[in-house]
Amino acid sequence: MIIWADGTVTGLRASWKGAVELTVARRDAHDEEVRALAYTDLMAAPAVGDRVLLNVAALERGLGTGGYALVIAVLDAEGHVTAQPPQPSGHLVKARYLPLQAMVAGADEQGSAYHELLTDADSIDGMPVVVADLHSALAPVLLAIEYDRPGTRVVYVMSDQGALPLAFSRSVAELRASGLLAGTVTVGQAFGGDLEAVSLHSGLLAARLALDAEIVVVTQGPGNLGTGTRWGFSGVNAGEAINAAAILGGRPVATLRISGVDLRERHRGVSHHSLTAYGRVALCQADIAVPNLAGDGSPAMTELADAIAAGVAELSRHRLVTVDLMGLRTVLADSPIRLSSMGRGFDDDPGYFLAAAAAGRHAATLLNA
Numbered sequence: 001m002i003i004w005a006d007g008t009v010t011g012l013r014a015s016w017k018g019a020v021e022l023t024v025a026r027r028d029a030h031d032e033e034v035r036a037l038a039y040t041d042l043m044a045a046p047a048v049g050d051r052v053l054l055n056v057a058a059l060e061r062g063l064g065t066g067g068y069a070l071v072i073a074v075l076d077a078e079g080h081v082t083a084q085p086p087q088p089s090g091h092l093v094k095a096r097y098l099p100l101q102a103m104v105a106g107a108d109e110q111g112s113a114y115h116e117l118l119t120d121a122d123s124i125d126g127m128p129v130v131v132a133d134l135h136s137a138l139a140p141v142l143l144a145i146e147y148d149r150p151g152t153r154v155v156y157v158m159s160d161q162g163a164l165p166l167a168f169s170r171s172v173a174e175l176r177a178s179g180l181l182a183g184t185v186t187v188g189q190a191f192g193g194d195l196e197a198v199s200l201h202s203g204l205l206a207a208r209l210a211l212d213a214e215i216v217v218v219t220q221g222p223g224n225l226g227t228g229t230r231w232g233f234s235g236v237n238a239g240e241a242i243n244a245a246a247i248l249g250g251r252p253v254a255t256l257r258i259s260g261v262d263l264r265e266r267h268r269g270v271s272h273h274s275l276t277a278y279g280r281v282a283l284c285q286a287d288i289a290v291p292n293l294a295g296d297g298s299p300a301m302t303e304l305a306d307a308i309a310a311g312v313a314e315l316s317r318h319r320l321v322t323v324d325l326m327g328l329r330t331v332l333a334d335s336p337i338r339l340s341s342m343g344r345g346f347d348d349d350p351g352y353f354l355a356a357a358a359a360g361r362h363a364a365t366l367l368n369a
Contacts, residue, residue: 002055003055003057003060004053004054004055005027005053005056005069006028006053006054006079007027007034007052007054008050009022009036009047009049009052010023010025010033010048011023011048012047012048013035015040015045016167016170016174017167017173017176018039018041019037019040019168020040020045021035022035022071023036024036024054024069026054026069027051034054034068034069035059035068035069036052036054036069036070037068037069037070038071039071039165041165042100042102044074046071046074050074050082051074051077052073052074053071053072053073054069054070054071055069058070072100089105090103090105090111090112090196091103091106092104092105092106092196094186094189095164095189102191104196106196106198107185107195107206107210108197108202108206109198114195114210117209118206121205122248123248124204124205124207124208124248124250125208125249125250126250126251127208127215127250127251128214128215128216128250128252128253128363128364128367129217129218129245129250129253130215130253130255130363131217131219131238131241131242131254131286132217132218132238132255132257132356133219133220133235133238133271133273133277134224134257134341135162135163135169135171135221135224136171136340136341136352136356137219137255137356138156139171139335140332140335140353140356140357141359141360142154142175142180142217142360143180143335143337143357144328144358144360144361145363146180147328148364149364149368152215152364152367153182153214154180154213154214154216155182155185155213155215155216155217156175156193156216156217157184157185157186157187157203157204157207157217157218158185158187158190158193158219159200159218159241160186160187160188160189160220160221161224161237162220162222162225162234163222163223164189164190164221165190165191165192166186166190166193166221167192168221168223169221171338172184178336178337180337183195183207185197185206186203187200195210195211200240200241200244204244204245204248215363215364216245216250218241218245220235220237228266230272230276231276233273233276235257235277236276236277238254238277239277239278239282240282242254242277242281242282242284242286243282245284245286252282252284252285253359253362253363253366254274254278254282254288254289255289255355255358256271256274256288256290256291256311256312257270257271257355258270258274258291258304258307258308258351258352258355259271259351259352260303260304260307260349260351261348262342262349268307269304269308270310270311270312274311275311275314275315279314279315279317282318286318287318287319288312288319288320289323289362290312290320290321290322290323290358291323291325291354291358292305292323292358293305293308294306321362323358324361325361328354328357328361329350332346332357333346333347339353
């Protein structure tokens with residue numbers, strides 16, 4: 001269901017590539033100011049004083065990641081659309097057959113400068129592909145790669161299991177600005193990357209062949225969806241990403257989702273998300289990056305290391321690689337990019353972020369092998 005609202009822009013809060021965050025005063029019974037987000041690839045940027053049409057469904061449901069009023073259009077006093085969005089340059093349709101579907105130019109479509117390059121492409125030539133369940137793993141993976149192998153050309157491939165607009169991720173904008181991320185590809189129904197692709201497979205090929213990636217990181221966008229059931233979570237797609245990377249001749253590296261503090265038992269130690277995605281869905285072999293937390297010496301990390309060892313025993317079809325963490329704790333603690341996952345920062349749950357960094361470190365070693 002869509003919950004519509006009408007409002008007036010009263011302030012500009014922040015902006016980054018593809019998005020602007022606003023303060024909007026609702027013009028309805030709620031009579032309150034709300035945070036709103038407008039995607040400037042889909043519409044002209046609203047200005048203070050503009051009347052805007054909003055979708056407030058996620059806001060009124062109290063969702064965390066999606067807690068914005070989303071701007072649909074800028075309106076005049078009579079309620080007509082005044083500012084038209086940019087005209088589409090291609091014929092790939094994302095968010096297909098929804099009222100707000102977006103047309104984009106695909107790297108793999110006819111007429112693209114890359115169409116001929118991708119027409120019969122079938123290999124990513126042994127490229128390491130780091131796969132993670134959550135979007136929050138992206139930053140620590142990149143920080144570790146940069147620490148161990150500065151200047152490595154890393155491309156992010158965003159799947160459509162979380163947020164569809166890449167612009168929803170402020171961390172991607174920060175990672176690009178910091179030079180840690182060389183490019184982006186959005187696949188499936190996701191949109192807003194440097195390149196658009198129809199499928200994860202063609203997205204991996206585009207990252208390698210069109211953007212010259214040395215390493216690719218694949219995650220869903222922000223906004224993981226879970227139901228507390230074995231199969232009902234959006235990160236199950238991580239297993240399919242392992243398969244895609246292997247089928248195309250890449251070297252898949254799996255990032256473990258771990259936690260020492262999550263209140264939900266199913267996510268303590270190795271999360272059931274990792275055990276299902278890698279243990280049941282991924283039919284091709286991957287390198288599972290296992291962080292050597294026991295080397296930390298603290299009782300909490302030693303206990304978490306024991307829980308990880310018990311969990312990864314269920315992933316025996318894969319190659320378990322123990323990764324030394326020397327230097328990575330400092331790198332993450334000093335990160336210029338805000339690290340946050342499920343509302344927890346690095347100091348709150350260091351094991352989670354170190355596990356992601358371990359996968360980045362292992363991927364970097366594969367380039368030197």
